[in-house]
Amino acid sequence: MCVTILFVQEQLLTFLPNIQFTVLLLVLYASLFTFRENMALIFVHVLLDNLYMGTFNPFYMTPMFIGWTLIPIAYHTFLKETTSEVKLAIFGLGFGFVYGWVYIPFYMLQTGMTDSQAFYAYLIADIPFEIIMAASSFFTILWLYKPLYAILSKEMEKYEHFVIPVRKHH
Numbered sequence: 001m002c003v004t005i006l007f008v009q010e011q012l013l014t015f016l017p018n019i020q021f022t023v024l025l026l027v028l029y030a031s032l033f034t035f036r037e038n039m040a041l042i043f044v045h046v047l048l049d050n051l052y053m054g055t056f057n058p059f060y061m062t063p064m065f066i067g068w069t070l071i072p073i074a075y076h077t078f079l080k081e082t083t084s085e086v087k088l089a090i091f092g093l094g095f096g097f098v099y100g101w102v103y104i105p106f107y108m109l110q111t112g113m114t115d116s117q118a119f120y121a122y123l124i125a126d127i128p129f130e131i132i133m134a135a136s137s138f139f140t141i142l143w144l145y146k147p148l149y150a151i152l153s154k155e156m157e158k159y160e161h162f163v164i165p166v167r168k169h170h
Contacts, residue, residue, distance in 0.1 A: 002029055003044050010049065018129045021144075023092050023099075023137035026068060028148050030075035031083055032156065038072035059110040067099040083149065089142035096134025100126045 006025055013020045030038050046065045050056045075081060079091060104122055108114050 018133040024140040026071040030072040042068045063103045063106045067102040085145040092137030092141040100130040
């Protein structure tokens with residue numbers, strides 16, 4: 001269901017450059033699901049998104065996968081599993097830039113333009129889109145994280161008895 005929500009909201013908002021709820025939703029999912037569950041969710045999302053959009057290309061899929069996985073990695077390490085919407089919104093602000101930067105080496109390798117001039121040209125051209133994604137992520141997390149967290153965690157509690165516990169190997 002989470003992958004469906006991610007996919008549908010992205011498709012509905014494709015006409016707006018870099019304005020989406022993906023960062024908010026992945027931060028929310030990172031706070032509700034295990035790291036392993038988040039990695040599976042992101043893998044399926046990236047695969048589905050690229051199949052549908054016709055961008056099934058390792059130079060596009062790889063940075064997308066790396067970029068999105070930075071959210072659960074950050075959440076389960078230096079964010080120390082916080083639920084503070086302010087801290088998470090600040091993370092979302094920075095993430096808007098980092099996500100764009102992840103694509104730069106792949107773009108340069110794909111185009112064969114590996115000099116510093118190409119690097120700076122790409123970086124400068126991408127700044128407006130990074131700013132839009134950063135602002136979108138910041139405000140959606142700040143305004144919507146807490147209410148969505150409350151709703152989704154309450155709904156998950158209702159279905160707790162359907163979940164098969166994972167065995168811990170000693």
